Amino acid sequence: MPASEITPDSEHRGLVALLPQRLRDYALLARFDRPIGWWLLFWPCAWGVWLAGAGPQWALVGWMLLGSIAMRGAGCVYNDIVDADLDRQVARTASRPVASGRVSRTAAWIWLLALCLIGLVVLLQLRWQAQLVALASLALVAGYPFMKRITWWPQAWLGMVFTWGALVGWVELRPDRLEVLAALYAGAVCWVIGYDTIYALQDREDDAMVGIRSTALRFGSHVRLAVGGFYALAAALWAAAFWLLREDWLALLALLPAAMHLGWQVLTLDPADGGNALARFRANRMAGLLVAAACFVVGNA
Numbered sequence: 677m678p679a680s681e682i683t684p685d686s687e688h689r690g691l692v693a694l695l696p697q698r699l700r701d702y703a704l705l706a707r708f709d710r711p712i713g714w715w716l717l718f719w720p721c722a723w724g725v726w727l728a729g730a731g732p733q734w735a736l737v738g739w740m741l742l743g744s745i746a747m748r749g750a751g752c753v754y755n756d757i758v759d760a761d762l763d764r765q766v767a768r769t770a771s772r773p774v775a776s777g778r779v780s781r782t783a784a785w786i787w788l789l790a791l792c793l794i795g796l797v798v799l800l801q802l803r804w805q806a807q808l809v810a811l812a813s814l815a816l817v818a819g820y821p822f823m824k825r826i827t828w829w830p831q832a833w834l835g836m837v838f839t840w841g842a843l844v845g846w847v848e849l850r851p852d853r854l855e856v857l858a859a860l861y862a863g864a865v866c867w868v869i870g871y872d873t874i875y876a877l878q879d880r881e882d883d884a885m886v887g888i889r890s891t892a893l894r895f896g897s898h899v900r901l902a903v904g905g906f907y908a909l910a911a912a913l914w915a916a917a918f919w920l921l922r923e924d925w926l927a928l929l930a931l932l933p934a935a936m937h938l939g940w941q942v943l944t945l946d947p948a949d950g951g952n953a954l955a956r957f958r959a960n961r962m963a964g965l966l967v968a969a970a971c972f973v974v975g976n977a
């Protein structure tokens with residue numbers, strides 16, 4: 677792909693572009709210029725809260741949104757520290773602050789700690805059972821950057837990490853009906869495998885050259901079919917969660933807008949076009965919102 681067609685991983689956009697260079701580098705390190713990441717981390721939190729059936733819970737949802745922003749940023753900083761040498765070899769990520777040398781590893785670790793302290797404040801708002809569930813995710817988070825080196829399925833690992841908030845949100849409000857939660861969580865993991873495979877399409881050539889593994893490479897020419905399969909499985913598991921909670925065929929209709937949106941992504945995906953893949957990936961902010969709306973309707977109707 678020509679360099680002029682590559683969308684860099686960090687962009688000077690919005691409010692981030694107004695910051696002085698030094699502060700901007702830290703904002704870029706936490707991907708504050710790319711809110712899609714924390715939206716994708718946040719929506720499963722909202723699913724767990726709203727499907728639990730305790731009403732809007734706006735204060736809890738607000739805390740979880742703050743936690744998603746902080747911990748997504750912390751995860752990005754950690755990933756960049758671990759992957760700095762690999763990032764220098766990939767055109768899209770070579771300009772990241774740590775990879776480019778604009779932020780030292782020591783400074784990055786300090787920034788990581790500051791973001792984790794915000795996450796700690798959020799954690800302390802939860803009851804102890806939900807705190808334990810949240811802390812259990814740390815091992816998965818720590819292992820994620822290494823998965824692309826040892827497995828073709830780092831997207832599956834990311835799926836477990838990025839949707840953990842559904843478990844936290846549910847357990848904060850109720851300890852029962854774990855079969856409903858299991859189906860919701862499994863569907864969320866399949867959703868992440870689908871959308872992160874789309875995201876990884878941007879890097880297939882560079883990843884193959886430097887030895888990074890991904891489902892985008894694993895699926896090869898069948899990548900669109902595979903994404904469609906994981907999206908279909910996600911929708912089926914979400915439907916199972918709804919049915920286990922309420923044996924009502926009308927409740928399943930709440931998922932129809934989300935299912936149609938995911939179908940649109942697959943039908944319009946062009947695996948050879950990095951810009952198209954990035955746009956379809958970012959469209960999952962809407963997919964998450966549509967599933968959240970369905971969870972609220974089914975959980976609280």
